[in-house]
Amino acid sequence: xxxxxxxxxxxxxxxxxxxxxxxxxxxxxxxxxxxxxxxxxxxxxxxxxxxxxxxxxxxxxxxxxxxxxxxxxxxxxxxxxxxxxxxxxxxxxxxxxxxxxxxxxxxxxxxxxxxxxxxxxxxxxxxxxxxxxxxxxxxxxxxxxxxxxxxxxxxxxxxxxxxxxxxxxxxxxxxxxxxxxxxxxxxxxxxxxxxxxxxxxxxxxxxxxxxxxxxxxxxxxxxxxxxxxxxxxxxxxxxxxxxxxxxxxxxxxxxxxxxxxxxxxxxxxxxxxxxxxxxxxxxxxxxxxxxxxxxxxxxxxxxxxxxxxxxxxxxxxxxxxxxxxxxxxxxxxxxxxxxxxxxxxxxxxxxxxxxxxxxxxxxxxxxxxxxxxxxxxxxxxxxxxxxxxxxxxx
Amino acid sequence: xxxxxxxxxxxxxxxxxxxxxxxxxxxxxxxxxxxxxxxxxxxxxxxxxxxxxxxxxxxxxxxxxxxxxxxxxxxxxxxxxxxxxxxxxxxxxxxxxxxxxxxxxxxxxxxxxxxxxxxxxxxxxxxxxxxxxxxxxxxxxxxxxxxxxxxxxxxxxxxxxxxxxxxxxxxxxxxxxxxxxxxxxxxxxxxxxxxxxxxxxxxxxxxxxxxxxxxxxxxxxxxxxxxxxxxxxxxxxxxxxxxxxxxxxxxxxxxxxxxxxxxxxxxxxxxxxxxxxxxxxxxxxxxxxxxxxxxxxxxxxxxxxxxxxxxxxxxxxxxxxxxxxxxxxxxxxxxxxxxxxxxxxxxxxxxxxxxxxxxxxxxxxxxxxxxxxxxxxxxxxxxxxxxxxxxxxx
Numbered sequence: 001x002x003x004x005x006x007x008x009x010x011x012x013x014x015x016x017x018x019x020x021x022x023x024x025x026x027x028x029x030x031x032x033x034x035x036x037x038x039x040x041x042x043x044x045x046x047x048x049x050x051x052x053x054x055x056x057x058x059x060x061x062x063x064x065x066x067x068x069x070x071x072x073x074x075x076x077x078x079x080x081x082x083x084x085x086x087x088x089x090x091x092x093x094x095x096x097x098x099x100x101x102x103x104x105x106x107x108x109x110x111x112x113x114x115x116x117x118x119x120x121x122x123x124x125x126x127x128x129x130x131x132x133x134x135x136x137x138x139x140x141x142x143x144x145x146x147x148x149x150x151x152x153x154x155x156x157x158x159x160x161x162x163x164x165x166x167x168x169x170x171x172x173x174x175x176x177x178x179x180x181x182x183x184x185x186x187x188x189x190x191x192x193x194x195x196x197x198x199x200x201x202x203x204x205x206x207x208x209x210x211x212x213x214x215x216x217x218x219x220x221x222x223x224x225x226x227x228x229x230x231x232x233x234x235x236x237x238x239x240x241x242x243x244x245x246x247x248x249x250x251x252x253x254x255x256x257x258x259x260x261x262x263x264x265x266x267x268x269x270x271x272x273x274x275x276x277x278x279x280x281x282x283x284x285x286x287x288x289x290x291x292x293x294x295x296x297x298x299x300x301x302x303x304x305x306x307x308x309x310x311x312x313x314x315x316x317x318x319x320x321x322x323x324x325x326x327x328x329x330x331x332x333x334x335x336x337x338x339x340x341x342x343x344x345x346x347x348x349x350x351x352x353x354x355x356x357x358x359x360x361x362x363x364x365x366x367x368x369x370x371x372x373x374x375x376x377x378x379x380x381x382x383x384x385x386x387x388x389x390x391x392x393x394x
Numbered sequence: 395x396x397x398x399x400x401x402x403x404x405x406x407x408x409x410x411x412x413x414x415x416x417x418x419x420x421x422x423x424x425x426x427x428x429x430x431x432x433x434x435x436x437x438x439x440x441x442x443x444x445x446x447x448x449x450x451x452x453x454x455x456x457x458x459x460x461x462x463x464x465x466x467x468x469x470x471x472x473x474x475x476x477x478x479x480x481x482x483x484x485x486x487x488x489x490x491x492x493x494x495x496x497x498x499x500x501x502x503x504x505x506x507x508x509x510x511x512x513x514x515x516x517x518x519x520x521x522x523x524x525x526x527x528x529x530x531x532x533x534x535x536x537x538x539x540x541x542x543x544x545x546x547x548x549x550x551x552x553x554x555x556x557x558x559x560x561x562x563x564x565x566x567x568x569x570x571x572x573x574x575x576x577x578x579x580x581x582x583x584x585x586x587x588x589x590x591x592x593x594x595x596x597x598x599x600x601x602x603x604x605x606x607x608x609x610x611x612x613x614x615x616x617x618x619x620x621x622x623x624x625x626x627x628x629x630x631x632x633x634x635x636x637x638x639x640x641x642x643x644x645x646x647x648x649x650x651x652x653x654x655x656x657x658x659x660x661x662x663x664x665x666x667x668x669x670x671x672x673x674x675x676x677x678x679x680x681x682x683x684x685x686x687x688x689x690x691x692x693x694x695x696x697x698x699x700x701x702x703x704x705x706x707x708x709x710x711x712x713x714x715x716x717x718x719x720x721x722x723x724x725x726x727x728x729x730x731x732x733x734x735x736x737x738x739x740x741x742x743x744x745x746x747x748x749x750x751x752x753x754x755x756x757x758x759x760x761x762x763x764x765x766x767x768x769x770x771x772x773x774x775x776x777x778x779x780x781x782x783x784x785x786x787x788x
Contacts, residue, residue, distance in 0.1 A: 028506040030598060031429050031717055043618075044599050046719075047731050064731070065707060069617050084707050086730025107513035109521075112422040119501035119516040120509035127503075204424060205438050223463050224437075313459060313478050323425055325440070336480025337441050337458070 006039040007076040014055040021100035024051040034116025048087040104141035110339035111328035114145040146328040151349040159247035167249040184212040184225035203241030203248035210240035235364030250324040252369030272366040279303040279356040287379035293331040294342035300356040309358040317353040400433040401470040408449040415494030418445040428510025442481040498535035504733035505722035508539040540722040545743040553641035561643040578606040578619035597635030597642035604634035629758030644718040646763035666760040673697040673750040681773035687725040688736035694750040703752040711747040744768045
C-alpha cells in the first residue's frame, strides 16, 4: 500500500526534477540494504535487482527468479522481469528501449540516507552501462530520494503520531519509577518493559534506547545507561522513541529530583529549563517552507549563548521517518560533517526534531526534544511539548 | 569480547596478505550499515567514523565525540580519537603518520559481504586522500574481510551449533502440528510461536522464515507461506533458521504426508529423497581446504542429472555466519551473478550449507539443507543430517 503510494510519488518527482530515469540497484538487501528499498518493495531481494522508474511514468523491476512473485504481488510495477544467471542482459535491454539521457542512482556525499548504492555495485553498473555507451549518463538521485523520504504523506504522519503518543505515554508511566537510589540501567529496563508490554519496537539501537542520564557527571549523549544512581538535586533526562508501522518517534524529556518533599527547584535549574523551552518554541516559530536549516539552528544557538550557556555540540534538529535520523535537510550549523544538509530548504511535510541542550553545573543536563511538521506557512508540534520540568518528589 | 578477538585476527590477516592498512569508513551505521562493522565495534556510530588497523599491529578508531566512550569501552583500539566538526583532519593526520603504501577499503563487485562502503563515502574518502596524494593507494579489502568472516573462531562455531540445536528442536516440535487441511501459513505461525516461546530471533526476514511449501503447485523458494492446504500424498518442505548470539542457522527438512494410516511412501518420492541425501553426503565428502566451490556444486548437480532430474536453479550451498547468507566463497556454478565466488578456495573454519533440490511431479519439492564446517582434511556436519523422510501419519 505504502509502496504503491511511494512509487507513484516517485514518478511525479522525476517529472518535477526533469530526470529521465531512476534506478535503485541492490543485491542481498538483507546485508547491504539500500535505505530507499523499503519504499520500493515490501521484502528483501537476494540477487542483483534493479527498480526502475521513468519520467514518462513507466515502472519496471528486474529481479532474481525467486524474488519475482513477491515483487509482482506489490502491484507497484508495470513490468517485473526475472533472471537466473545474471541481470546484465535484461537490464541493458530495458535501458536500450527507454534510452534515458540521465540515469539517477542512489549515491550522495552529503546525505547518508541517499547513499545506499555500494561502491562495488556502482562499479558493476558502470561496467554494464559502458557496454552500451551510457556510462556518462549517471547522476546522483539525491533530490529524488530526499523528497520521497521527506515529503511525508498523511499515512506517514499518522504512523508517526501513533509512535509519539506511545512514547509520551511511557514517559508518563516511568514517573513513579524514578526514585533516589535507582540506577540509570534500572530506569532504562523499566522503560523497555513498558515497550514490550505494549508490543512496540524501539526506534533505534536498544543499548541506547532509552538513553538515561542523571546528574552532573554523566557521559555524553548516545552513551548507554550506567550504574550511576539517581540523587536528590539531580537533573535527569531521557532520550527515547518507538516505532509504529516502521515510522519512528524521537523525544527527550527532563526531570528534576527534589531535595526534599515540597522543596522548590533551584533557580539555575529552572532558568536552564526556561531557556531550553524558549529555544525550542522560538525555533519552531522560525520554521516555514523556504527557510534553511542553519537559520533555524542559529535561533536556538543564539538564545543559549545570550543567556551565558555554551553552544550545544550537535545540530539543533534532524528529520525523523523510518529511521530516528532520517532525510537530508538538517537544522544544523555549517560544520564540515554536516556537508550541505543545513543549506537545504525546508519543505512542507518534513518532520524535524528540535533538541537544544545545556548543562547546569553540579545538577546535570537540561534538554527537551520535540517533533514538528513543516506546514504550508509554518511548523506545528506533532508532540505535545514539555512546558514544565517534571518534578520527582522524594 | 568477540570484537577484541576479531580485531586481533584482522591484524594477523594484514600480515598474512601483506597489506599496510585497512580502513572501515562509515557514517550513520544504523542506516547504511557496513556488514563488517559488527566485528569492529559493539554499537552503531553516528558521524563519519574510521576504524583503522595496520600491518604493524596498530589499531585506531576516529569517531564523532558522542561515540568515543562506547568505542573506548570495547578495549579493542590503541587510540580512539574524536571530533566535533569533521573527520578530515584527524584522519589525514593519522594516515600521514603511518604512511601506508596500500589502503584497503570495503568494496567488492564479487562479494556483497565485503561491499559495505557506499559510493558516496568512497567519493568522500577519495577526495580527502587526494589532498595528501594518497588517492591511488586504495585497494579492495575483500580478502581481509572474507577471511575475517569466514575463518570462524571456536566461539563463533559454538554459537552456530546452539542455533542449529534450537532449529532442529523446533523441526521436531512441529511434527504433531502438520495435518491434512492445515495451511502453510498455520504451520509457519506454529513455528514462529515456538521461536517466541524460546526467546529466540529468526535468522532472516520473518515473512519467509520459516518458508513452508506443500504439494506440487507451490511458488518458488523465497516465497512466503500461503493459504494452500496440506493434502495427503503431498511432499512438504520447510526452510528455517534462528540466531544465537547473532550467529545463524539455516536448515531445510522434507516431510511426506501419508495417504492413509500405515501406507508406504510412493517410490518416486522415496527415490527423490534418496538422491537428495546422496547428493548432500557426496558433496560433503568432496569438501576440503583448497577445493573450489564450483567443483562441489558439480558433484551434487551431476548426481541429480544422472538420475534424470533437472538441475536446481541456484547454488548448492552458501556460507552462514552473522547472516544466513554470509561470506564470499560459494558452492555454486560459474554463473554471471555469482561472479568469482565459486572459484574461491575452501578454507578451514568456513561454514557452508548444502542444499540441493528436486521436484517430484504431482507430489512436491524434495530438499534437504544441512550445515557443515570445513576442517583440516575434510568437512563435518554441524547439523545432525536428515537421513529419512519424516512421514506424517494421517
